[in-house]
Amino acid sequence: MNIQAKQGKCFSCCQQKALTEEHIIPQALGGKYSAWIYCKDCNDNFGREIDSELVKNLGYFSTILEIDRDRGKNQPYDISVVKDSTELTHDGKKLARKKPVVKIEKVDDNIKSIDIRARSESELDKIIEGVKRKYKLGGSVKKIYEEHPGPTDTKRDFVFDNSLIRRAVAKIVYSLICIKLPESYVLSVPFDNIREYIRFGCEKDLAAANFTHTDFMTDYTRPLHKIHISLNRCNNLVAGFVCLFGTFRYTVLVSDNFESLFEWPGLDYTFDPVTSREIFGNPNFKAPELNVNQLISPRHSKQFVLDELSKGHKILESYIEDYQFLKMELDH
Numbered sequence: 001m002n003i004q005a006k007q008g009k010c011f012s013c014c015q016q017k018a019l020t021e022e023h024i025i026p027q028a029l030g031g032k033y034s035a036w037i038y039c040k041d042c043n044d045n046f047g048r049e050i051d052s053e054l055v056k057n058l059g060y061f062s063t064i065l066e067i068d069r070d071r072g073k074n075q076p077y078d079i080s081v082v083k084d085s086t087e088l089t090h091d092g093k094k095l096a097r098k099k100p101v102v103k104i105e106k107v108d109d110n111i112k113s114i115d116i117r118a119r120s121e122s123e124l125d126k127i128i129e130g131v132k133r134k135y136k137l138g139g140s141v142k143k144i145y146e147e148h149p150g151p152t153d154t155k156r157d158f159v160f161d162n163s164l165i166r167r168a169v170a171k172i173v174y175s176l177i178c179i180k181l182p183e184s185y186v187l188s189v190p191f192d193n194i195r196e197y198i199r200f201g202c203e204k205d206l207a208a209a210n211f212t213h214t215d216f217m218t219d220y221t222r223p224l225h226k227i228h229i230s231l232n233r234c235n236n237l238v239a240g241f242v243c244l245f246g247t248f249r250y251t252v253l254v255s256d257n258f259e260s261l262f263e264w265p266g267l268d269y270t271f272d273p274v275t276s277r278e279i280f281g282n283p284n285f286k287a288p289e290l291n292v293n294q295l296i297s298p299r300h301s302k303q304f305v306l307d308e309l310s311k312g313h314k315i316l317e318s319y320i321e322d323y324q325f326l327k328m329e330l331d332h
């Protein structure tokens with residue numbers, strides 16, 4: 001098959017190059033919307049550096065929601081049981097021990113009992129055989145099947161806000177702009193800062209996790225992905241809003257010096273990763289008009305964020321009947 005590469009200006013490095021396909025929201029998070037907007041080098045760098053960080057931390061939502069991916073498999077994720085720190089792994093279907101455990105109880109150098117925990121019966125049999133051989137044991141074997149019905153009493157450490165994730169979120173917003181606005185706007189000077197930030201990072205972040213000004217981002221019933229971009233023409237301000245899985249919410253300072261002669265309608269994209277369908281929205285929806293500080297340094301307390309996350313988890317709970325939801329540890 002002869003695949004003709006599309007030539008064009010890369011919207012990241014601004015060079016004339018062969019373009020590659022970019023998923024606006026990473027595929028591993030269920031994203032389906034794509035466009036040919038970045039060259040291979042830029043695309044590869046983004047994937048390796050910033051998308052991987054976002055996916056590493058939020059990709060397990062795709063796993064537990066059993067979201068289909070065009071390419072690759074959902075990442076199994078590890079959790080530990082609160083009560084005894086047992087390491088479990090979840091592959092999207094079931095929980096299993098991460099690794100087998102062998103505990104030997106000795107009294108005066110004599111083996112009293114051996115407790116073996118394995119992930120499958122065949123693994124158990126193999127370990128029993130090995131242990132018997134090693135210690136020259138006879139004795140009886142008693143097998144017990146343990147079940148881990150769901151992560152009811154488990155915890156998982158993860159991060160939803162750090163500077164790599166912020167850049168990945170800024171790219172989600174910028175990529176939608178690349179598709180929706182004319183090329184001459186996108187490649188104009190007012191968007192140089194956001195391009196620079198996405199590619200290399202800056203001393204000052206241009207995006208932030210934001211739970212105080214983004215209430216409207218979720219419908220509180222579905223784990224939707226949403227991107228919204230609005231122009232505040234009086235202040236030359238372009239603001240981006242991103243919500244992932246109806247739970248994780250961010251704001252992006254796209255530009256604070258964008259002059260426009262006319263108003264845009266808000267650019268909006270809403271997607272349900274579970275049903276894999278675009279959601280066509282609410283005509284009365286309006287993003288708040290925020291100033292620069294509210295966009296990049298929102299003031300929310302840790303408790304406020306926790307409460308908002310737990311609301312998000314309720315949405316997920318209703319989607320995942322089998323799994324009572326997780327107690328999460330925040331690194332924030």
Ligand SMILES: [Zn+2]
Pocket residue numbers: 010011012013014015017038039040041042043
């Ligand atoms: Zn490029």
